[in-house]
Amino acid sequence: MYDSREQIRFIDLFCGIGGFRIAFEEACEEQDINAKCVFSSDIDKYAQDSYEANFGERPHGDITQIDEKDIPDHDILFAGFPCQPFSIIGQMKGLNDTRGTLFFDIARIIKEKEPKSFILENVKQLVGHDKGNTLKVILKSLKDLGYHVQYSVLNALDYGLPQKRERIVIVGHKEPIMFTYPDPIKPFKPLTEILETKVNEKHFASDYIKNKRKESHKSSFYPSIWHENKSGNISSYPFSCALRAGASYNYLLVNGERRLTPREMHRLQGFPDWFKIVVSDGQAKRQAGNAVPVNMIKAVVQKLLPYVATSLDQAAVLREYDLKFNPS
Ligand SMILES: C[S@@+](CC[C@H](N)C(=O)[O-])C[C@H]1O[C@@H](n2cnc3c(N)ncnc32)[C@H](O)[C@@H]1O
Structure with a gap:
């Protein structure tokens, strides 16, 4: 069916069970924008099973084995990547310091494909990892690629979910923009709405x-x-x-x-009840535990989307967001 709405193409790296994807698709739907996933990747067979059952496409495998030139053009890149120590640290050579880590794979894709924006997510401990050097190297690499980069530690509890989960969220944009992280949206959902x-x-x-x-x-x-x-x-x-x-x-x-229960764990991460849980309880626990909190990422996307979409009136969307979530 022909869709005349603006289309935003995205890629979902280290996609797991698609937390970024749900957050982005929901935020785009609310703005009447067509979000199109053009590439996804996760090395884990069970994560691929869950992703395929829910989104109708099987993610590609090991990202280290995929040539960046083979990845389709896209407007925005998402990656909740595993944190690994960087071997040559503190020398601040930028991107080369990150070789052999999965961050390097994100960076080489950004370098080749030059998306308008990206959102990266990791554990809060990345901030203090190796006395802050790991994060410094990451930020410098991204800036060297020509991006304006910001980061903040956000807590899922502040974005409507009854789960204390603090994560660093790094946002990059090709143009200098007035992006600010979303203010907390209180209150969080009561447990009675989560528990079966x-x-x-x-x-x-x-x-x-x-x-x-x-x-x-x-x-x-x-x-x-x-x-x-x-x-x-x-x-x-x-x-x-x-x-x-x-x-x-x-x-x-x-x-x-x-x-x-597996459903409760997915709800605690903001996964809607239409999300099919097709793996064993043990795998479901692993997948939910690895996932990104949907509501938290959606709040970030809602603040970033006006800078990525060309059909949106930036000022109006951001004003509407503030009126809804920060009425004072
Ligand atoms: C922190 S989880 C991301 C979860 C995801 N954001 C979600 O909402 O479900 C990191 C993911 O990276 C995947 N991964 C690890 N090494 C990989 C590699 N070399 N290539 C592709 N995926 C990889 C893991 O299987 C895991 O699902």
């Missing part, structure tokens, strides 16, 4: 674990999510601590009694 009412017995902790938890902690909230830290201390909140792909079995327990 009928939960299979298999998600419940053993009586031994439940009793042990309840002996050592009393929560001031109901419902609440109980979190056990590395030293075994329990805390509980009306929101979840960050979901983690490789967390131990009982790291988070709803009301100290049961683990989160």
Whole structure:
């Protein structure tokens, strides 16, 4: 069917299960823009299965094996990339310092394809990694490629999700723009809107674990999510601590009694209920734990989109955003 709306082409690198894609497509839909994914890549077979079941396309595999010249032209690039130590650090040679890391693959694609904008996401620890050198090298490499680059640490809890998840979000644009990160949008969704009412017995902790938890902690909230830290201390909140792909079995327990279901984990990351969960519970936990919080990225996209789309009246869209989310 012919679509006369403005089309924005994007690529979804390290796509996982498509958190960036949902955020971008939703934000574009709200502005009556046609968001078109022209390339996606993830090395993990199970992530590819989930992505294909939900978006009808199987992502390409290992990005290190893909020639940047083979990637289609696009307007905006998304990448929530794994953080790895850089081997030659502190010498500030720019891009060459990043060879052998997955960031290098993002940078070589940006260099070749010159998208208008990009959004990169990583764990908050990237900021302090190697005393700040890793981030410095990343930012310098991006600036050397001709981009105006900004970064901020955002928390999913500030963007409507009941999950404390802090992530660095790096935004780059070819032109100098007045981009500002979205102000917090409060309040976050109550857990009652996340938690399922009928939960299979298999998600419940053993009586031994439940009793042990309840002996050592009393929560001031109901419902609440109980979190056990590395030293075994329990805390509980009306929101979840960050979901983690490789967390131990009982790291988070709803009301100290049961683990989160796969659907609840996806909801905590802002994935809508139409999202099909087609993998095992173990894989679903890994995928949700690796994903980017959809609402947080959507808020960033809403502030960036007026600079990427040519059909939008920048000032009007940004004013409307402010009126909606920062009425004072
Ligand atoms: C932090 S997760 C990104 C998750 C994604 N933003 C989402 O919303 O689901 C990083 C992803 O990078 C993928 N990955 C790691 N090495 C890769 C490589 N060499 N090529 C392509 N993907 C890779 C992993 O399989 C993982 O899914």
